[in-house]
Amino acid sequence: MAKIDIISGFLGAGKTTLIQKLLKEALKGEKVVLIENEFGEIGIDGGFLKDAGIEVTEMNSGCICCSLVGDFGSALKEVVTQYDPDRIIIEPSGVGKLSDVIKAVQGVAEDVDLDLNSFVTVADAKKCKMYIKNFGEFYNNQVEYAGSIILSRTGDVAEDKLNESVALLREHNEKAAIITTPWDELSGEQILKVMEDGNDMAKELLEEEEICPVCGGHHDHEHEHEHHHHDHDEECGCGHDHDHEHEHHHHDHDEECGCGCGHDHEHHHHGEFDPHIWMSPKQARIQMKNVYEAIVKFDSENKDFYEKNYKELDKKFEELDKKYAEVLAPQKDKYFIVPHEAFGYLARDYEIKQVPIEGINSDSEPDLNKMKELTNFAKSHKINTVFYEMGESDKIANSLAKEINAKTAGLSTIEAKTQDIEDGKDNYFSLLEKNLDAISQAK
Numbered sequence: 001m002a003k004i005d006i007i008s009g010f011l012g013a014g015k016t017t018l019i020q021k022l023l024k025e026a027l028k029g030e031k032v033v034l035i036e037n038e039f040g041e042i043g044i045d046g047g048f049l050k051d052a053g054i055e056v057t058e059m060n061s062g063c064i065c066c067s068l069v070g071d072f073g074s075a076l077k078e079v080v081t082q083y084d085p086d087r088i089i090i091e092p093s094g095v096g097k098l099s100d101v102i103k104a105v106q107g108v109a110e111d112v113d114l115d116l117n118s119f120v121t122v123a124d125a126k127k128c129k130m131y132i133k134n135f136g137e138f139y140n141n142q143v144e145y146a147g148s149i150i151l152s153r154t155g156d157v158a159e160d161k162l163n164e165s166v167a168l169l170r171e172h173n174e175k176a177a178i179i180t181t182p183w184d185e186l187s188g189e190q191i192l193k194v195m196e197d198g199n200d201m202a203k204e205l206l207e208e209e210e211i212c213p214v215c216g217g218h219h220d221h222e223h224e225h226e227h228h229h230h231d232h233d234e235e236c237g238c239g240h241d242h243d244h245e246h247e248h249h250h251h252d253h254d255e256e257c258g259c260g261c262g263h264d265h266e267h268h269h270h271g272e273f274d275p276h277i278w279m280s281p282k283q284a285r286i287q288m289k290n291v292y293e294a295i296v297k298f299d300s301e302n303k304d305f306y307e308k309n310y311k312e313l314d315k316k317f318e319e320l321d322k323k324y325a326e327v328l329a330p331q332k333d334k335y336f337i338v339p340h341e342a343f344g345y346l347a348r349d350y351e352i353k354q355v356p357i358e359g360i361n362s363d364s365e366p367d368l369n370k371m372k373e374l375t376n377f378a379k380s381h382k383i384n385t386v387f388y389e390m391g392e393s394d395k396i397a398n399s400l401a402k403e404i405n406a407k408t409a410g411l412s413t414i415e416a417k418t419q420d421i422e423d424g425k426d427n428y429f430s431l432l433e434k435n436l437d438a439i440s441q442a443k
Helices: 015-025 046-052 071-083 098-109 128-144 159-172 188-208 242-249 265-269 281-298 300-331 344-349 368-380 395-404 428-441
Strands: 002-009 031-036 055-059 087-091 114-124 148-152 177-179 209-211 218-220 335-340 353-358 385-389 407-411
Touching: 002 015, 002 098, 015 031, 015 087, 015 148, 015 188, 031 071, 071 087, 071 098, 098 114, 098 128, 114 128, 114 188, 128 159, 128 281, 148 159, 148 188, 159 177, 177 188, 281 300, 281 344, 300 428, 335 368, 335 395, 344 353, 353 368, 353 395, 368 395, 385 395, 395 407, 407 428
Parallel strands: 002 087, 002 114, 031 055, 031 087, 114 148, 148 177, 335 353, 335 385, 385 407
Antiparallel strands: 209 218
């Protein structure tokens, strides 16, 4: 049985350095496959480990986080079959969700003899406070799901600052083992033992709880876990209120979807979270501010340049947000049939309701039962417009529109290329203006 260790952490946290230490000092004689994907960090050179009897196979092709649902599972099975490793170390992209990687590995483990040995997060002691503040759920998810948290660069941080960082991490993960000792004072064997011991707690949590597809937090079947997710009536780092988020995006398995069309939670999400935050000018504005503040902290010498650009864009976002609020005010609580579930943040922020033809990812066509549900729902609510995604096929929208004697219109998700985008005639702001016009004209 191959052991799997997942070592997550933000860009530059020190994951590669930790892996090198483990390979040198704790995994001698083991056959290791390294599945690695990172930007800006130095990859593992298997040559320097030959004398130690460690076989390292690197897999740098493709982004783990972008292929979790599909190719990743097949690739992992192939690795086990082809290499028969003693251990597989997975180093996900620095901006990936640890919960997504864990869930993907668990899915493979159902078919292949694998032991999810540890899932670890490496956190830069000098930067974790800033990351928690600026990167919200993506950074917090890595902390919340870690069986152990290994702090890097602790020797460069004053004791009071180090204690502050630990306290902040504890707010998101009460039980994980946290290593604060400088790495050069520890052996690889000592670190590995902490990783494996800490994983016992994490495994218990995963058995008791399920991953929320909306926020990535821990949810018990009956109640939310007290210490391992952000409260849903508070704002997370992405700027959206999860109490409202659940109103439109997530509901219990025994309840009907808030759109009223009768399909349940699983039919909607298929275990995925909604990434389409850019569809709401209000949320995109928040994200732009977060990016601006983070960049300035990294490159304070050029603050004036960033600030000038930020203020110009912020004014555009402010004007667009106000326009959305004013134009859509008469449409409050109105239902709109949209091509796929990409308009949840927009719907929540401006108090309209999306009824999606497809789920988060528009990669499959609805079946006959779904089309019947949508037809009945549209007729009962006297919906006269069915939206399709600009740059994609409109055949499903046309079929539904024909059934309910409605018209069709296009909406952009900023995901599909159109000729106007290619020609430079359209940009983010112009596309959201077109979306607003289309929605406002639907009666």
